[in-house]
Amino acid sequence: MNWLLFAKLKNISPNIPYQNILHSSSRQAEEINHIELYFCIAAGTMLLLVVGITIYILLRFRESKAGDKRIIPGKIWELPMLIIPTVLVAVFFYFSITTMAHINPDADSRTPDVVITAHQWWWQATYPGSIEAANEIHLPAGKPLLLKLVTADVVHDWWVPQFGNKMDIIPLQDNYLWLTIKEPGEYYGTCSEFCGLQHANMRIKVIAETQAGFDTWLHKNGQAAPPNKNKTIGEELFMAKTCGDCHRINGTAAKGTTGPDLTHIGSRATLLAGMSINDKDNLKRWLKSPQHVKPGAYMPDFLLSDSSINDLADYLQSLK
C-alpha cells in the first residue's frame, strides 16, 4: 500500500529548473560571487602549488632515483611558508568585512517589506496590511527589500541559492535579510537548516514580478473569498470538518493560523511547500492520506469518504 502510493506520487514533482549559485540573480549574490571568484583563483593556485610540489618531490626523490646524500632545505624556506598564507588571509579578511557591510547593513527601524514565518514544514508570508500568502512568495524585482524572518517552532533557514546569502531563522529572535532581485522570474530554494522529518520537502518558491505586477497580485491576494449564498458541499464540509481550526480562508469562519492560509490556494501552482503540482488529483491524494504523501506533516487524516474528498478538492480549487 505504502509503496503503491509512493509510486503514484513519483510523477508529481514540479519542474524545478537548473539552479546554480554562480548565477547572480540579486545584487547581494553578485557581490558574494565576486569574492567567490577571487577565492577560487587563490585556492586553485594554492592547490596546484601543493600538488605540483608533491609530484615533483615524488618524481625526483624516490628511493630508486635519489642518491645517498640527503638534502636539507635551508631555514630560508620557513619565511615564505609563513608569509604566503598570512598575506592571503589578510586580503580575504578585507574582502569579507567590506562585503558583509554591503550585503548586510543594519535594518535600523525600517519596516520590513515582508515577514516570512517558517513552520515545520511550510512558509508563511505576511505583507504590510496583514495580507497573507503561503509557500509561493511574491516579491517585486528591482528594488531593495527588507525581509524579516521568524519561526513558529524550530530553527529553519531561508536560502534561495541564486539570491546569495542564507539566513537562519531562530526561535524568539527577529532576523533580517536584505534582498534586491535583479529580474522578474521564478526562483527556487530550500530550507537549509535541518528541521525534522520533512526538512527535505520544505522548498521555497519565489515569484519575482515587476512592481506593477506585484501590486496587482498583492491587491488581488488581499481580497477575501467572495461571499457565497449557496454554499457548495465542499465549503460546508470544510467548515464542518474543523479544517478552519488550522487553516484560514479570509472572508469565512475559517480563521486558523497553524496551517497555511488557503484563501487563494486555487491560484497557486504547487502544493505542500513545493512538493507537488497543484492539481485536483494531487489535492485528493493529500486529503485521502496526508501521512503517506508527506509523512510527519501536522495535517491529520480525517478518514474522509471519496465523495467528500472530491467535493473538498473542488471547493479548494475554486479559491482562485
Place this chain on the structure above:
Amino acid sequence: MIEQSENNATVQDPYQPWSGRILQCLSSVDHKEIGIMYLIMALLFFAVGGTEALLMRTQLAIADNHFLGPEAYNQIFTMHGVTMIFFVAMPALFGLMVYIIPLMIGANDMAFPRLNAFSFWITFFGGQLLYFSFAAGGAPNAGWFNYAPLNETFYSHSNGINYYCMGLLLAGIGSVTTAVNIVVTILTMRVEGMTLRRLPLFVWMSLVNSFLVLAALPSLNAALSMLLLDRLLDAHFFRTAAGGSALLWQHLFWVFGHPEVYIVILPAFGIYSEVFQVFSQKKIFGYAFIAASTVAIALLAFGVWVHHMFAVGLGNTITGFFAASSMLIGIPTGVKIFSWLATMYGGRIKLTVSMLFAVAFLIEFTIGGLSGIAFSIVPIDLQLTDTYFVVAHMHYVFVGGTVFGIFAALFYWFPKMSGRMLDETLGKWFFWLFVIGFNLTFFLQHFLGLMGMARRVYTYPEIPYYTILNMLSSAGAYIMGIATLLLLYNVYRSLKKGKIAGNDPWNAFTLEWYTASPPNEKNFDDVPLVSSRRALWDFKNPDNRDED
C-alpha cells in the same frame, strides 16, 4: 599470554583456550592490549557507521527515492555522524596513543594502568548504550549536533536523544580520563634524556591534544546534562516555547565542537610527522615550527566556534571577529603542509602503503583546508553553509585527514603490534580503491552544494544534474565499501601468514622500534641512551649521531 620466542617474532600461547584469552582481555590493564581493544572497537563501529553511510547513499542515489523513509533516514544520518566521530575517530586515535606513547617515551606502561582500562570500557559501554536506542523506540534523530529546540521532547518524542546524551556523557568521561592519563604519562614517565624538546612529534601532538580534550569536553558535558534535565525533568534551558534559548545550545555545542575537530586531527598530524620522516629517511623539517604551530592551533581552537554560526544573525561585528580568528587557523596549518613537503624534499622516499596514505593526505587535506578557508570568508559561508559543500568539506578533513592518518598508522605500526607485516600488494589495491572511491563520492558533492542541494535531506526532486551527480557519489561510496572489505581481508590474512616483521622493519627512528614486535609485557629490557630527537637512529648510527 604473549611470549618472546627465539627469533623475536612472538607467538600466542597455543595452549591457552579462547575463553582464557577473552577473560585476559577483559581484565587486562596492559596499555598494549587496551590499545588494541580500542582499535577493534573502532573497527566494529566503523563497520556499523560505514553501513549507515551506504544506506544513506543508497537512498540518495536517485531522485524521489523511497528506499528509506524520512524517519529512518534521519536516525541513520544522525547515528552515522555520532558514530564516526565519537566511536570511530576518537577511540582509534586513543587506541594508537595509548599503545604507542609509552613505547615512544621508553616507559613500561601508562601512568595509571587501571584508569586506562576504565576509560576504554566506559567509552565502549557508552557506544553500546547509544546503539541500544534502536531497540528502545528509536535512535536519536536530530543530527550529530542536535540543535535545540528540535532536540526537545516536543519535537523528538522517542527516547533516542536521551540515549544520545547518556552515551556521549559516558564516552566523554572516558575521553577526559584518557586525556589525564596521557598528560601524566608524557610528563612523568619519559626515559632519561628525553626532554620535551626531544619528544617524537606524535607524542607532542598527543600531549597538546590531551589538553584540548580536557578543556573542550566540559562544555559538551554541560550541554548534554542540561538537555537531559530539559527532557527528563522539564527544565527550560533550550525549550524555546517556555523562554529557553536555542542559541545557548549552539554556543555550548560548538565551544566543544570546533576543538573536537582538532582533537581528531592533531594526533593524525603526529602520525604523519612520523611517517614522513621514516619513509623519506630524513629528519623532520622544522620540528619546533610544527610543535609550536600545534600549540597555536590548540589555542585558536577555542576562539573560532562562531564560524559554525555565521548564518544565525549575530551581527557584523561579532561575525567579523570570528572570521578573523578562523582565518588565522589557516596559517599554522599551511605551515605544517609546507613542513611535511620540505621533509620529503631531498630524502629517499619509499612509497609504502603507509607513505601513500600520508602523501594522499597532503593533497586531500589541502582541498579540505582550502574549502575550510572558504567558510571563514563570511559572505561565502552565507552561501555555502548547510549545503552539500559542507558535507564535502568536512569529509575531506575527517576522512582525508583523520581516517587516512589512521590507515597510515595501521600499516606503519601493525608490524609492531602483531609481529607480522600487512601485505603491501593488497594494501596498494586497498589504497587506490579507497582514494578513488573517496574522491568520487565527495569531490562531486562540492558541485551539488553549488547547485543548491541542502544537506540532511532524505530525498530531492528531479532537478537537472542532481541525479547523475548523486548516483556517481553513491557509486564512490560503494567503492570505498569494497576497499574496506579488502582491508579487513588483508588484516585477517596477514595475522595468519604475514611476513615476520622483526624489531625494526622500516629502519625507523623512534624507541618503539628498538624493542621486540610485539613488545613483551614490560615493553623494554633496556632502553638506549636518548640524546637527540632520533634515539634509535643514534643507536644504529653511532658514528653519525644527531646533534640534538
